[in-house]
Amino acid sequence: MANNHEEDTEWNDILRAKGIIPQKEGEITEADIVDMIDEAIAKRDAKNYEEKTVDELDELLDEANEDEERMLMEYRQQRLNMIKQELSEDKFGEIQHIYKTDFVREVSDASKDFWRSECSPGRHIIIALYSLPVCKLMGAHLATVAARNKATKFVKIIGDQCIPDYPDRNLPTLLIYGQGDMKAQLVGAAPLGGMNMKPEDIEAYLRRVGAIKIPESRTSRTEEVKQSSIRSSAVAALSDDDEYESDDY
Known part of the structure; x- marks a missing residue:
């Protein structure tokens, strides 16, 4: 009978310790899922904050709780530093x-x-x-x-x-x-x-x-053209796959 590497047995533990079989993949718990959701939300909020002006961040500060206020203050300082740098550069x-x-x-x-x-x-x-x-x-x-x-x-x-x-x-x-x-x-x-x-x-x-x-506007346009080209290539590839499958039938 073939040995099931995923079973929790003493023999499998020995084999894993010696590197003969791979370690068992960890199971995703409910707590892991909650952490992943919280991380995704934090990344989304961070991206939104990065796009705000100082005035917009000030408005959000009025309604923020303690944790949000700490994060908003950090992004507000970052925006002020960026403005200061831009003013010092363009002289x-x-x-x-x-x-x-x-x-x-x-x-x-x-x-x-x-x-x-x-x-x-x-x-x-x-x-x-x-x-x-x-x-x-x-x-x-x-x-x-x-x-x-x-x-x-x-x-x-x-x-x-x-x-x-x-x-x-x-x-x-x-x-x-x-x-x-x-x-x-x-x-x-x-x-x-x-x-x-x-x-x-x-x-x-x-x-x-x-x-x-290179001006940021030109960089953005170049990136948009690049992304458009990638999307067009992907659509064309999918279309070719559909035609290929149709020919098989």
């Missing part, structure tokens, strides 16, 4: 003109401070070296990009003031600084379309090298 929004004597303070040292700061971790500084007419075009577009990305610092400096004897043929040049070091560089306007470049071309390059963040 640039324009191109700052600097000179050779300013470079270490405004670029090298400042980029180190960004990476050490709790409010601005991973922030970069974009340095535009200019001189030629095409540099004026890039400068105008950079002003637009800076206004759209206020968490990133943009500065500009005449080319040979930044790098002695820097050739005009390499202008405009963009230097991307982070943690006190140059992380990337773009030499000349040709990679961006030359005199046909647009602010969007510059933004695309800066996102590609990680110098500016």
Whole structure:
């Protein structure tokens, strides 16, 4: 007679202890079910709280019991911290003109401070070296990009003031600084379309090298498209399965 591994016998206990047969799966008790329900409710409430504004959380606090009040106060503080961080990040929004004597303070040292700061971790500084007419075009577009990305610092400096004897043929040049070091560089306007470049071309390059963040709205749209594609694939697969089953009959 075959041995039933699920039976509670002394022999099975010995086999389990020696690893010969797998441990018996624990039975789900009524208390376990209650705990799982409570955990699901807590996760749902937490998600709802995360989406509330500070004013909405204040309204909920007026009607909350002691446990709910503790949780609501935590989420309220989180929201206030997020608002404080956003305000501290979005403090640039324009191109700052600097000179050779300013470079270490405004670029090298400042980029180190960004990476050490709790409010601005991973922030970069974009340095535009200019001189030629095409540099004026890039400068105008950079002003637009800076206004759209206020968490990133943009500065500009005449080319040979930044790098002695820097050739005009390499202008405009963009230097991307982070943690006190140059992380990337773009030499000349040709990679961006030359005199046909647009602010969007510059933004695309800066996102590609990680110098500016992708807007949340664009990330959300990308995720929606991705989820829609997954759903469409699933529906198509189910439809194919239905046709296959019909052929069998």
